[in-house]
Amino acid sequence: MDSQANSDSRLSFPFSKGIFFRLTLLLIASLLTVCAPSEQSNLGVQNFEGISLEGENIRIGDIAADRIALNVYGPNCLPCIKEIPVLNYLNAELKKSPHIKLYMIVDPDIFFDNPEALSTEQKMKEAAVLMKEEVKKFGIQVPVLIMKPPFKVDRTEGLVTGTPETLLFKTKPLILYYNFIGPISEESDPNKIPKTMKVIFFKRMAGQS
Numbered sequence: 001m002d003s004q005a006n007s008d009s010r011l012s013f014p015f016s017k018g019i020f021f022r023l024t025l026l027l028i029a030s031l032l033t034v035c036a037p038s039e040q041s042n043l044g045v046q047n048f049e050g051i052s053l054e055g056e057n058i059r060i061g062d063i064a065a066d067r068i069a070l071n072v073y074g075p076n077c078l079p080c081i082k083e084i085p086v087l088n089y090l091n092a093e094l095k096k097s098p099h100i101k102l103y104m105i106v107d108p109d110i111f112f113d114n115p116e117a118l119s120t121e122q123k124m125k126e127a128a129v130l131m132k133e134e135v136k137k138f139g140i141q142v143p144v145l146i147m148k149p150p151f152k153v154d155r156t157e158g159l160v161t162g163t164p165e166t167l168l169f170k171t172k173p174l175i176l177y178y179n180f181i182g183p184i185s186e187e188s189d190p191n192k193i194p195k196t197m198k199v200i201f202f203k204r205m206a207g208q209s
Contacts, residue, residue, distance in 0.1 A: 044150070045060050045061070045159070045167075045169065045174055045176070046059075046060060046061030046173075046174045047059070047060075047061065048060045048061075048147060048148075048150075048151045049147070049148045050103075050105060050145030050146055050147040050148060050151070051124060051128065051145065051146050051148070052143060052144065052145055052146075053128055053131060053132055053135065053144050053146075058103075058145055060174070061174055063101055063171070064101075065098075065099055065100060065101040065171060066099035066100070066170070066171055066172070066207070067099060067100045067101070067168065067169065067170055067171065067206060067207045068100075068101050068102075068103070068168075068169045068171060068174075069090075069094070069100065069101070069102040069103070069166060069167070069168050069169075069206055070103055070105050070166065070167045070169070071083075071087060071102065071103070071104045071105065071142065071164060071165075071166045072104075072105055072106075072107075072153065072160050072163050072164060072165045072166070072167070073104045073105070073106050073134075073144075073163060073164060074106070074107075074110050074153065074163035074164070075110065075111060075130065075131075075134060077163045077164065079163075079164055079182060079183045079186065080163050080164045080183070081138055082183060082186040082188070083164050083183035083184060083185070083186060084138050084139065084140055085187070085188045085190070085193065086183070086184050086185045086186070086187060086193055086196075086199060087102075087104065087140070087141075087142050087184070088139070088140070088141040088142065089190070089193045089194070089199070090102060090184070090199070090202065090203070090206075091141050091142045091143075092141070093203065093208065094203075094206065094208060096208075097207070097208050099207070100206055100207055100208060102142060102143075102206075103142065103143050103144070103145050104140065104142040104143065104144045104145070105144075105145045105147050105151070106127065106131055106144060106145070106146050106147060107147055107151060107152055107153040107160075108123040108124055108126075108127030108146055108147070109123065109152065109153070110153055110163075111123070111126065111127045111130050111131075112126075120148065120149060124146055124148070127146050128146050131144055131146060162181070164182065164183050165179060165180065165181050165182070166179065166180040166184060166202075167179045168180075168205060168206060178205050180202065184198055184199065184202050185198040185199050185202075187199070
């Protein structure tokens, strides 16, 4: 019995090189304000569509990648703004892995006090103009999509209940497997960002070794 227990212990906690680093990542994961759902259906995300700031229509289900990261941004959201340096870094890093795509997505409704008074077309056009100003003002380098209905940031229910939030999907089929609620990190020092445990953890979860 003792021999079997010791064997099981070795299998569960292999004392090999890098074990402390892995345990640290697990500790960070437990401390992060994150929701890590079990793999579930794509919740209709394959049908979500957005328009890039260059005017290109992009359907989430048609993105050619093995994994997709969708960062949900909101104007006047201080954590969203503080997260931008990290998102810019991740955008540059994930470009090295063609199988991973990162987008910043925006619900146009959150730009307006009374969105119901505008047509979808009006909201899409005006939100694109306003988002271009955000990109210029804050130096956003991540590709942006202004999302069409039925995508919506809904504080009471739905896929996304607030900003910032970053959703990670596997494709073929499109399945949500992890979501980060709140900023991935608010570190702004470019020398420190690559060494930030939260950033390292996100890259691993996104599939970049």
